[in-house]
Amino acid sequence: MAFKHENVADLYDIGVVLGSGHFGQVRQVTERSTGAQWAGKFIKTRKSAGSRLGVERSAVEREVELLQALTHPSIMALKDVFECRAEMVLIVELISGGELFDFIAAKDNVTESEAIAFLKQILEGVGFMHSKHIAHFDLKPENIMLSDKDAANPTIKLIDFGLAHQFKQGEEYKSMCGTPQYIPPEVINYSPLSTATDMWSIGVITYILLSGLSPFQDNTDEETLRNIIAMKFEFPEHVFSMTSESAKDFIKKLLVKDPIERMTAEECLIHQWIKPMTRKQMAN
Numbered sequence: 207m208a209f210k211h212e213n214v215a216d217l218y219d220i221g222v223v224l225g226s227g228h229f230g231q232v233r234q235v236t237e238r239s240t241g242a243q244w245a246g247k248f249i250k251t252r253k254s255a256g257s258r259l260g261v262e263r264s265a266v267e268r269e270v271e272l273l274q275a276l277t278h279p280s281i282m283a284l285k286d287v288f289e290c291r292a293e294m295v296l297i298v299e300l301i302s303g304g305e306l307f308d309f310i311a312a313k314d315n316v317t318e319s320e321a322i323a324f325l326k327q328i329l330e331g332v333g334f335m336h337s338k339h340i341a342h343f344d345l346k347p348e349n350i351m352l353s354d355k356d357a358a359n360p361t362i363k364l365i366d367f368g369l370a371h372q373f374k375q376g377e378e379y380k381s382m383c384g385t386p387q388y389i390p391p392e393v394i395n396y397s398p399l400s401t402a403t404d405m406w407s408i409g410v411i412t413y414i415l416l417s418g419l420s421p422f423q424d425n426t427d428e429e430t431l432r433n434i435i436a437m438k439f440e441f442p443e444h445v446f447s448m449t450s451e452s453a454k455d456f457i458k459k460l461l462v463k464d465p466i467e468r469m470t471a472e473e474c475l476i477h478q479w480i481k482p483m484t485r486k487q488m489a490n
């Protein structure tokens with residue numbers, strides 16, 4: 207998708223700021239020609255190679271390239287890209303149900319069937335991403351949004367592919383990025399990463415969905431990272447007493463130190479907790 211060099215404000219009414227992060231600002235925008243509502247991610251790019259402010263233009267081009275390859279119901283859709291002087295704007299679908307993080311926070315805890323319904327969608331989206339050898343590298347409840355939180359079965363949308371990477375055949379890729387409580391040991395050890403890195407994050411997200419607790423989080427990032435390296439996590443009885451053994455087995459098969467031993471998204475989707483056997487299958 208070529209970057210349009212028109213002024214985004216000529217085609218869209220720029221609305222309120224929805225949120226901001228390492229990536230820049232996300233604003234609600236209205237397409238003048240149709241009245242349709244979208245979200246615009248406004249990214250300040252670096253004015254010069256030496257500058258510390260703003261984002262490298264090449265990083266934004268990479269993100270756009272990845273998003274163009276990712277057309278899936280569980281991944282936010284990219285509609286248009288603009289570049290004007292030192293700003294790039296990605297026009298993406300508007301997601302109005304807020305973050306999964308807030309949905310969990312608003313409830314004491316999520317039931318296992320609600321968690322399974324969310325996880326099936328997350329795993330479908332992540333499995334699709336991984337089938338194209340793309341890893342997200344920043345999966346966390348804040349980057350999983352809901353299309354309509356009041357719907358009976360909210361649809362999830364994965365956002366923020368600013369740290370994502372597409373692996374080339376045989377390539378070794380290392381990075382120290384991510385959010386401490388969701389990153390696996392291989393990121394901390396600066397070992398080669400893979401799509402399995404995302405699967406560890408899904409294990410942490412599942413633990414949080416079912417308990418409201420974060421398995422490795424401690425008082426400081428340093429202590430959190432130490433807990434991850436030591437594989438120091440447990441299922442406290444006062445929170446997990448009503449949680450099924452198969453749910454805990456699902457989490458244990460993702461919070462595995464060796465990335466090769468971790469379940470893939472495909473394996474998760476046929477795990478007993480996510481896809482229980484039918485009575486007929488049990489009978490066989």
Ligand SMILES: COc1cc(-c2ccc3ncc(-c4cccc([C@@H](O)NCCN(C)C)c4)n3n2)ccc1O
Pocket residue numbers: 224225226227228229232245247282296298299300301302304305348349365366367368
């Ligand atoms: C295209 O890249 C991004 C899109 C978006 C995105 C796309 C559609 C969309 N509809 C509504 C919102 C939205 C609404 C409230 C807050 C935010 C965001 O600032 N918080 C979510 C991510 N957070 C952890 C940075 C985003 N978004 N955010 C967020 C981060 C991105 O890097």
